[in-house]
Amino acid sequence: MTTRNVPAVAGQADTRSKYTLLLDQDDALTLDEIALALRRRTGRRVEKAEILRDLIRLTGSDPVVAGLLAAGVLRRDATG
Structure with a gap:
């Protein structure tokens, strides 16, 4: 990136x-x-950039969303 x-x-x-x-x-x-x-x-x-900005802000402000993101990252790490 x-x-x-x-x-x-x-x-x-x-x-x-x-x-x-x-x-x-x-x-x-x-x-x-x-x-x-x-x-x-x-x-x-x-715009797609608007969607991504809002998702970033939502993740930064909502612990539930942040936890779901972390779970997704860990799941991808486990599957390679």
């Missing part, structure tokens, strides 16, 4: 970091399906 700072608004200091994320086909399809479901639910296009 790579990162670099990018300005949030032209003329302002860099406040965000840009990442490159590599997903396998199943995960990419799931992210597309989530975006489509959110579009249907909200009536507007939902």
Whole structure:
């Protein structure tokens, strides 16, 4: 994963970091399906970056979600 700072608004200091994320086909399809479901639910296009930002914030603020994430990571570690 790579990162670099990018300005949030032209003329302002860099406040965000840009990442490159590599997903396998199943995960990419799931992210597309989530975006489509959110579009249907909200009536507007939902960017994948917005979905990932909200998931990061949710994980950081909700111990249950953080625990589910940790369990998923451990499960993948166990299966190689």
